[in-house]
Amino acid sequence: MGAGDTLKRHAFLMPAALPLGKLPEQNLFATKDFSYPKFFMEQTGVDPERQCDQLNQPLQARHAVYEADTEKHLSRFNALEKARETLSGAHEALERLFDPGAWGSFGATLPSEAEGCVEIHSSGPAQSFDLQVHRVVQPSFLETTAFAASSRFAPLGLPAGTLSIAGCDLPVDTSTSLATLQDAFDAHVELKEKGINPIILRVDERTEGESTFKLSVALPFGEKTLAITDDQDGAIVKALGLEQTEAEEEGAHTPNTALFSINGVQMERPSNDISDVLPGVRLVLKKPTSGEHASHIDIKPRTELVRTFLMGFAQTVVAYQQVLKDDGELGDKAIFDRYPFVEQVMQDFSLFLARHQSAKTKTFCGLKEMAGITVLDPDAFDREAENFTVLEACFFGEASEDRPNAGAFKGLLDTLKAKVDRLEEEKEKEAEAMRALQKKATKLQEDIDKKKERMHTQHARLQQRAMEGEILQKLQEGLIDRLFNKDKSGRGK
DSSP states (O other), X not given: OOHHHHHHHHGGGOGGGXXXXXXXXXXXXXXXXXXXXXXXXXXXXXXXXXXXXXXXXXXXXXXHHHHHHHHHHHHHHHXXXXXXXXXXXXXXXXXXXXXXHHHSOEEEEOOGGGTTTEEXXXXXXXXXXXXXXXXXXXXXXXXXXXXXXSSTTSOOOOOSEEEEETTEEEEEOTTOOHHHHHHHHHHOHHHHHTTOEEEEEEOXXXXXXXXXXXXXXXXXXXXXXXXXXXXSTTHHHHHHTOOOOHHHHHHTTSXXXXXXXXXXXXXXXXXXXXXXXXXXXXXXXXXXXXSSSOEEEEEEEOOHHHHHHHHHHHHHHHHHHXXXXXXXXXXXXXXXXXXXXXXXXXXXXXXXXXXXXXXXXXXXXXXXXXXXXXXXXXXHHHHOHHHHHHHHHTTSSOOOSSOTTTTHHXXXXXXXXXXXXXXXXXXXXXXXHHHHHHHHHHHHHHHHHHHHHHHHHHHHHHHHHHHHHHHHXXXXXXXXXXXXXXXXXXXXX
16 A cells, blocks of 8 residues: 555545544444464464454543543533624624714604605704794796607707807707707706706607607706897797796796795795704705694604614623523533633623713613613603713713713723623634644544554565465475376376
8 A cells, every 4th residue: 555545544534624523533443454364363362353352442432532522622612602602792782882873863853734844854952943834946947849850859940040048158050959959058067057957858749750849948946037048139049939928027036935934033045955044954845834833843862773772782681691591501501610701791781781870960871771671662762862861971972070971881892892802712722622632533543544554564464474385385295296206107296
């Protein structure tokens, strides 16, 4: 057997190929490994079965010790991993609560009569006011006359000249189409910046190869008309149907602004998007409010996101407590006795989940109350606006006489991170112990295989000697027969 064959036989024993907690399979001595020649067996009195038992018993005992130790370390490893995974989840859940964005969200409570009339966006602070929307800015449009054509690219037959819209010149001639005009509008950055955007509309169904098309132009928000002239005494404007009537000119002087009242104070703005009236509040007016009376608006902190994070954190705390309770299912019932810091985490939770008092209002709150660990009552969470503010202070800022609990939970976050890292270190120690046992078991099997190789080599040599002895014996017998048993011719038989 060559070196390559030996490597093939031992390849599966390499530690890297074994999963953690798994030992190489034992390949002990068998009777076939004692294939000595018959004469050797008779001369030495070797009993293969007895010889196997004598060799295998100590090997099996050592392997059994390795297996027991591996099982013990694997049990600890699994328990530590379960605790680490759960505690890491608690750390991540608590870390989300240190995002100022989770606490800095505010929302407005609208009465039914104001819904659909206004959108309110707020970044705080909490406040209340009465709002009434009297008028909103309406969008305005100009449109050309309807042109019957085969497509929007068909020439309109306009007089040659220059069309001027809001101070921007657009050259036209007899080949100009609606599509050409639209492209000319789009080419002027000034018109785009003013909010003047044209689109081509097909206003009827196609019949006999022709349809009716119009060019519709959206005017800047709040404006009702545009300055439109040409250098052909109004011929181009008239051909397009863009001349203004007296009624339109009079309508252009009608106010197209937003009119609203806050706490009885009437105000006017050129846009429906208003963010300069109340601090941290943006109003987007949609339509006038119904009724003669103003609608009462309340802006309060949005607690849904914080409550969700708190509930997630509370659930991980309960899950961690369950891991400690069920450690018997992970192996040894007292498996965490070796790691006192694992149990210590629950005391850390108890310390930081304690109620904190507001220095100003003397009210109490804590994660236990706010997250509903004892009583899952989301509605109660929303009712405790003062508690929400007190709890927020526990996450941010520096402690002071007025805010004795400011930043209190930062210590818990750091503690959890340290415990997660410690669990990872202890888990790695158990893994290293299992890898060491794998190496020992692998070395034990390698020694067995090497001894088998030496036995097979010795067997082969003895077999060769036996074969050589048989050949020599036959040669001797033949020579004797030739010397002492001759036929009548004088030749040996």
